[in-house]
Amino acid sequence: MLDVKAGDEVSFELLLRKYRGPLVNFLARMVRDQGTAEELAQEVFLRVYRARKEYAPSAKFTTWMFRIASNLALNSLRDGRHRQMEISMDQPVEIGDDEAPAWEVADRRPGVEQELIARDRAARIQRAVAELPEKQRAAVLLHKYQELDYDEIARILECSEAALKSLLFRAYETLRVQLAPLVGAALSVKAHHEAGREKRSQ
């Protein structure tokens, strides 16, 4: 970022390539619409470019960038301008025989079934995350998917570390309840594997 500040256009390109994925992912999960997320991500890069002269190396670049992104996402959600544009990204994928589209029913190969199950699980997870309150959602996305430190997330969300930990606890507690079937299944699989391992060792 210091090179970008010095007017190096190539460094801005590197910055763009490095952070476009994390940024679009974060914003898409926040605003629940990829088109809007990309518009906001473009705005983030534009603001980063415009404000490069004022960038202070005292703050980590990711903190600065995600703070801009987080504010833009929260403002966008509050404005409600993009609510009507939300696409079916978070809609559940029905895999029941009666509700599945014809092309899915026609193909009964195990690979396709596995893919449909995986899609259903992914859709449930997306929905559970999307239903979290905005700030909890941002906290989970930055903690779980961007793997930022507590102090960084606290700065981005403008709260204390203690408040952040409380926010994260409430969010994960909600997710634990919402995704109980998936969590239960994961635990069963784990228990099954452990039992098998013990049997083999005896």
Next chain:
Amino acid sequence: MNCEKIESKWIAYLDGKASAADRREVEAHLAACAACTERAGEYRALFGVLDEMPQIAPSDSFDAAVRARVAAAVPARGAWRWIVPSPRLAFAASCLLVLSIWSASRPTEIEPLTVASTASTPVTQTASEAEFRMINDLPVLENYDVLSNFEALSDLPATPAVQPASHM
């Protein structure tokens, strides 16, 4: 420590980032509380489940759109640049302005129109004398050129350069 008090320490504990004292406290509680032990297992499983969320790739046109927006922002700033001159240009213009004002405010010295300057400087005098001498010697030089290029004299033995002039 009871189940409620442990809530503030769950996240750091599960992340492996709890302080040694907090970790000991949580572990002591888990050893005594079956419900929280089960819960810890569920949180760990939940973190694994959340990993299944698919990543969203930016569209192919994303980079181009960012570049276009940045490029659109740069000329907007440049369009106004002509109003605010660069520091070098501003300095040069200021110098020119100061010089113009100074030369305009300077009193003009009108030299007296004299027909023959009686108080000519020695330098001018010396130059005039040298000029006069050159003009005076001009015919000699012309004659010397004629004599030195005269073919009939080429057979004669070499004589000092002053000699032809003395024959005149």
